[in-house]
Amino acid sequence: MALGVEQRLGSLAVFTRDDFEGDWRLVASGGFSQVFQARHRRWKTQYAIKCSPGLLTEATSSDVNCLIEEATKMEKIKFQHIVSIYGVCKQPLGIVMEFMANGSLEKMLCTHSISWQLKFRIIHETSLAMNFLHSIKPPLLHLDLKPGNILLDSSMHIKISDFGLSKWMEQSTRTQYIERSALRGTLSYMPPEMFLQSNIAPGPKYDVYR
Template identity: 25%
Template sequence: MATGSNSQEIRPSPELPKQLPFDFLKKITNDFSAERKIGGGPFGNVYKGVVPDDGRLLAVKKLQENAPMPPDKTFNNEVQNIMALKHENVVELVGFCWETQKKLVQFDGRYIQADITESVLCYEYLPNGSLQQNLFVTKTAEAVPSAEPAIDWSTRFKIIKGICQGLLFLHKLDIPIIHMDLKPENILLDENMVPKIADFGLSRVFGQEQTRLYTQTVVGSYGYMAPEYLYRGEISAQSDIYSLGLLILEISIGEQNCKDKNQPSARNFIDKVREEWTLEHIASKYASLDTEGLHQVKICIELGLKCAEIDRRVRPPIEEIVDTLNGLRANEMANEVPHASSVSKKMGFLGGFKKK
């Protein structure tokens, strides 16, 4: 260790307590200011928090006051259970707040003092932001149709596999966690572009512990909700598989599903992928890929379409999805997919894409 009057001892940053005061969270987010907002969803907004003592960063999710929250003790127990879960492809929950404060609220034309419970979840902060922020841009200044996506295919394939590994972990817990809001905004990327599923704890916090149930309150993101959930309120692990399929398709083709935010269904997007993404089209969009890379794109698109089937019973389980991705080997790909320069326009649809 260095000595002398000008030397400083380097100490590790102290651990934050698991339960954090609301005033502390207000301070590190500049009172949840608009400048610090980095994301949002149906249950609340996410803010960048900067701890003043050591400068460490946190992603602070302030839940909506009208979110369907469980009682105090249940919330605390569930959050602490979630904090114990560790996986490379799941965002780490590092702290939380459940604090009741008195506030002036307007009621029946006058102001009254009411008890308002503030519920906040604090996650690790990931520097590369969300998949949404990174995915839908191109390498060229102008987004021409032939331009390859900004993220190269090997990184995209790694992201797909990582998301699937994270979902496998959540679905295979003793009490499975059904995410219910898988979308590009809820996939965060670390400094090495390793994907991590975010907001994975909200379904447990809100009491959705059963492997299959029904709800009269359908809350989620248009374009990613499974049809049985969107139209019947039915929740199961296969609801997540549907959303996963759309994620896999978006990552594979570099195009965004549901550009029309008023359109709840993704059927138009799915049908467009099924019809347009022929073998020739893949080779054209990924002109720099070799045979192995083209085969990976092909299999991922096929897999995404299977996951996004309307009938939840025919969607593959998460174990099969992971096994399929892990089973891709170069020696299985030889001569199966020709390079772009040799693709004939007569080759037709990819295997498994064409509607029967």
């Protein structure tokens, strides 16, 4: 794999495009990533493969570093309401994750009427996920929690995804948050303190404000 990725992945599995059947279906697309559904040839299991658009062609060292950082963070957080990572794909370079059959909460809200019972369950399970992230040592700040990053499985239970902007709290400073989130995060989901206070570093409250 280019740029020494395999030596930096620890226990994560490394897949190639040939491990999957040829029909990759685009299931989500944003400004900074695309997610494909693909079935493993031998295991016949559906996976989600997250690629940055640039990684579909030739990966730069910056692209690779961002992907490895996100993959290694995801590997360290195992929880029932956080999307599981299975490894990294090369050619194209991407993160191989569990496939969530009912897509994002954002899409669900646009196309379905959600019962109050399901709304309460989504809120409860999202709260459990964020409490877990903030309770580990050191805490992990998601920094981009929104309906598009809350995914639903076939039984309509949620899992949090997209840790591209996340940061271990002990490493987090407001300057780093501005550099990484202001240009890539979601403005409408940022807390007002981000803009009103000049010396505050991100903490768990940033993930709670929505």
